[in-house]
Amino acid sequence: MAALGDMSSSGYSFDEIQSIANNILTFTKHRPKVGIICGSGLGGLADQVDDAEVISYDQIPEFPVSTVAGHAGKLVFGYLQGKPVVLMRGRFHYYEGYPMWKVAMPVRVMKAMGVGTLVVTNAAGGVNPEFQTGDLMIIKDHIDLPGLTGECVLIGRNDERFGPRFPATVGTYDEDLRNLAKTISVELGYNSIMREGTYIMIGGPTFETVAESRLLRTFGADAVGMSTVPEAVVAKHGGLRVFGISLITDMVALDYNTTRATTHEEVLAVGQKRAGDLQKIVSNLVARMTV
Numbered sequence: 001m002a003a004l005g006d007m008s009s010s011g012y013s014f015d016e017i018q019s020i021a022n023n024i025l026t027f028t029k030h031r032p033k034v035g036i037i038c039g040s041g042l043g044g045l046a047d048q049v050d051d052a053e054v055i056s057y058d059q060i061p062e063f064p065v066s067t068v069a070g071h072a073g074k075l076v077f078g079y080l081q082g083k084p085v086v087l088m089r090g091r092f093h094y095y096e097g098y099p100m101w102k103v104a105m106p107v108r109v110m111k112a113m114g115v116g117t118l119v120v121t122n123a124a125g126g127v128n129p130e131f132q133t134g135d136l137m138i139i140k141d142h143i144d145l146p147g148l149t150g151e152c153v154l155i156g157r158n159d160e161r162f163g164p165r166f167p168a169t170v171g172t173y174d175e176d177l178r179n180l181a182k183t184i185s186v187e188l189g190y191n192s193i194m195r196e197g198t199y200i201m202i203g204g205p206t207f208e209t210v211a212e213s214r215l216l217r218t219f220g221a222d223a224v225g226m227s228t229v230p231e232a233v234v235a236k237h238g239g240l241r242v243f244g245i246s247l248i249t250d251m252v253a254l255d256y257n258t259t260r261a262t263t264h265e266e267v268l269a270v271g272q273k274r275a276g277d278l279q280k281i282v283s284n285l286v287a288r289m290t291v
C-alpha cells in the first residue's frame with residue numbers, strides 16, 4: 001500500500017479506504033448495513049446496541065482521534081432493533097484541525113464495509129425563532145457554508161469509484177426516511193417538539209456573534225452547527241441514503257439585549273437531558289427502515 005494520505009488535498013485513495021475497512025472488519029464478526037454518527041453528547045444510542053463489539057479509534061492506525069468532550073472515540077458494531085449497524089461514538093470536526101476530507105473519511109470507510117444508509121445526528125443551535133431548546137429537527141436540507149467559500153469536502157482529485165466529479169446535492173436527505181421519521185414522531189407523541197428544516201454548517205469553533213446569527217437566518221437556516229454537512233456530502237457522493245436529525249441544544253442570540261452566551265457545557269447538558277427523545281426516534285427509524 002502507498003503511504004497513507006499521499007493525496008493530501010483529496011485524502012485516502014480508493015484502495016486505501018478499502019484496506020482500512022477490511023482491517024476494521026478483522027476486529028468484528030458484524031457486517032453493518034446502517035452507519036450512525038453520534039453528535040455531541042448523543043452517543044448513548046450505543047447502549048441500545050445488542051451483541052456489541054467496540055473498537056477504539058486509536059486501535060485503527062489510519063483513523064483520526066476525537067478531541068472534543070462528548071465524543072468518546074469508539075466504533076460500536078452490533079444490532080440496533082435487529083438491524084446490523086456501526087455507530088461512531090465521536091465524530092471529527094474541521095475546527096479540530098483535520099482537513100475536511102479527513103472529517104468525512106469514515107463515511108467512505110463505512111460504505112466500503114457495506115453500509116448503504118447513513119444516519120447523522122448532531123447538537124445544534126436554533127436559528128429559527130419559532131424553535132425552542134430541546135426541540136428535534138429533521139434535516140430537510142443543508143447549507144454548506146465552508147463549501148460555498150472554497151472548503152468543500154470533495155475538493156481535490158476525484159476518483160470516479162467514490163462518485164462523480166460534479167455530484168448533485170439536491171435531495172441529499174432521503175424523503176422516504178424523513179416521512180417515516182415524521183410518522184414515528186407522531187406515533188410517539190413527539191409532534192410538539194419535532195421540526196423540519198435547514199441545517200447550516202459553520203467552521204467553528206467560535207459560536208456565532210449576533211450579527212452572524214442574523215446573517216444565518218437571512219440565508220434561510222433553521223439550525224446551526226459545526227459538523228454533519230461534509231459527512232452528508234460524501235455519503236450522497238457515494239450513493240448512500242442519508243437521514244439527519246438535530247437536537248436543538250440552545251437558541252442563538254438574534255438581538256443585542258441578551259447576556260446569554262452558548263457554551264459547549266450547555267450543549268452537552270441539554271444533550272444529556274434530551275438525548276433520549278432523539279435516540280427513540282432514531283432507533284424506531286432503524287427498526288422500520290429497509291436495509
Ligand SMILES: O=P(O)(O)O[C@H]1O[C@H](CO)[C@@H](O)[C@H]1O
Pocket residue numbers: 038039040041068091093121122123124204225226227228263264267
Ligand atoms: O455537531 P456535533 O458534533 O453534535 O457538535 C456540536 O456541538 C459542538 C459545540 O458545542 C460543535 O462541535 C457542534 O458542531
Ligand SMILES: Nc1nc2[nH]cnc2c(=O)[nH]1
Pocket residue numbers: 123124125126207208224225226249250251252262267
Ligand atoms: N449556537 C450554537 N449552538 C450550538 N449547539 C451545538 N452546536 C452549536 C453551534 O454551532 N452554535
